[in-house]
Amino acid sequence: GKVLVSGANGFIAAWVVRSLLEEGFSVRGAVRSKGKCAHLQETFASYGEKFELVVVPDITQDGAFDEAVKGVDAIEHTASPFHLNEAQPDEFLTPAIKGTVGILESALKHGTSVKRIVVTSSTAAILQVEKDPKTFSELDWNEQAPRELAEHGSAVPTITKYRASKTLAERAAWDFVKKHRSEITWDLVVINPPFVFGPHIHQGATPDVLNTSARQFYTMLTEPSSPAVRHSGSCWVDVRDVGRAHALALLKETAGGERIIVSAGPYVWQDWLDAAPDAPKYQKGVPGAGKDAVHQLRYDASKSERVLGMTYYTMAETARDAAADWEARGW
Numbered sequence: 001g002k003v004l005v006s007g008a009n010g011f012i013a014a015w016v017v018r019s020l021l022e023e024g025f026s027v028r029g030a031v032r033s034k035g036k037c038a039h040l041q042e043t044f045a046s047y048g049e050k051f052e053l054v055v056v057p058d059i060t061q062d063g064a065f066d067e068a069v070k071g072v073d074a075i076e077h078t079a080s081p082f083h084l085n086e087a088q089p090d091e092f093l094t095p096a097i098k099g100t101v102g103i104l105e106s107a108l109k110h111g112t113s114v115k116r117i118v119v120t121s122s123t124a125a126i127l128q129v130e131k132d133p134k135t136f137s138e139l140d141w142n143e144q145a146p147r148e149l150a151e152h153g154s155a156v157p158t159i160t161k162y163r164a165s166k167t168l169a170e171r172a173a174w175d176f177v178k179k180h181r182s183e184i185t186w187d188l189v190v191i192n193p194p195f196v197f198g199p200h201i202h203q204g205a206t207p208d209v210l211n212t213s214a215r216q217f218y219t220m221l222t223e224p225s226s227p228a229v230r231h232s233g234s235c236w237v238d239v240r241d242v243g244r245a246h247a248l249a250l251l252k253e254t255a256g257g258e259r260i261i262v263s264a265g266p267y268v269w270q271d272w273l274d275a276a277p278d279a280p281k282y283q284k285g286v287p288g289a290g291k292d293a294v295h296q297l298r299y300d301a302s303k304s305e306r307v308l309g310m311t312y313y314t315m316a317e318t319a320r321d322a323a324a325d326w327e328a329r330g331w
């Protein structure tokens, strides 16, 4: 079958595309402009006609995906803004929500052969900031970020705007499915990753072009940081596992109707410094000092193992492979 992948040039999406092609799917990647095509065409040239690109200039326009969904059997919707630059709430909310609902609407109207749609949400749509350490599961919803945004508007931190955008976009997707249950020919799967690290195959001559999570990963490993920062952390997953999860979400029948956390576990940054290659380029911090850290957030990823059959890259593997990628680029 053929799969439409939105935001195909992104850090995660490029690995989604590769996983799909490796599983034998044909892929139609959607990108915002023509300039984003050449690198992808080169990257996936060996797959010949199994890989094609379409330009969807503005995902917030009504009917933006009407043409792109025609003739595909499944959709993977990854396009959504993720950055920590100052921005008005709507700069996150509008593309996140309208982009998601818009692609579902286009599928409803014109995607007559679509059987499944996978939406890339985030653990940002699951976690809440709490006083005590907590393990979150797919049953949890981030009510906090949308509430704080409703109460305080653009005064909330950027991360809250992002988290609200992911929560509201995912909610809108499930609501759409509920509302149109009798008309749709497809079911919905939602993938919820925490911070995504690892080697990248999207375009990038210098580290500044990295997406938000991969750039933070690169900076933390290569630039000095304070003990407080080295003992802070979150949960993580390798980008190749996120790509594979998106392909498995199409292959596993029972994934239909599920939101699924894909997470390799918690970290503090010192753990990554310990895992980084032993070379002058990489920070050392205080080796081993992360071992006793209290992890404020954890995710129960057992559904991903049960339903998708996921296994996860280890920290040592991800650090090694990301570093090899940077060296190959001469960074």
Ligand code: NDP
Pocket: 006, 007, 008, 009, 010, 011, 012, 013, 032, 033, 058, 059, 078, 079, 080, 081, 082, 095, 120, 121, 122, 123, 166, 192, 193, 194, 195, 196, 197, 211, 212, 213, 214
């Ligand atoms: P990237 O920034 O690498 O990719 C984001 C993609 O979305 C790009 O194709 C980008 O297009 C597109 N996009 C962003 N804003 C808009 C917009 N306003 N209109 C149209 N397209 C837009 O990030 P990631 O690969 O990290 O993120 C991909 C998805 O994964 C997002 O949905 C993100 O929320 C989610 N995610 C990411 C995590 C992470 O740690 N990286 C963790 C959990 C979820 P363009 O290049 O043209 O800007």
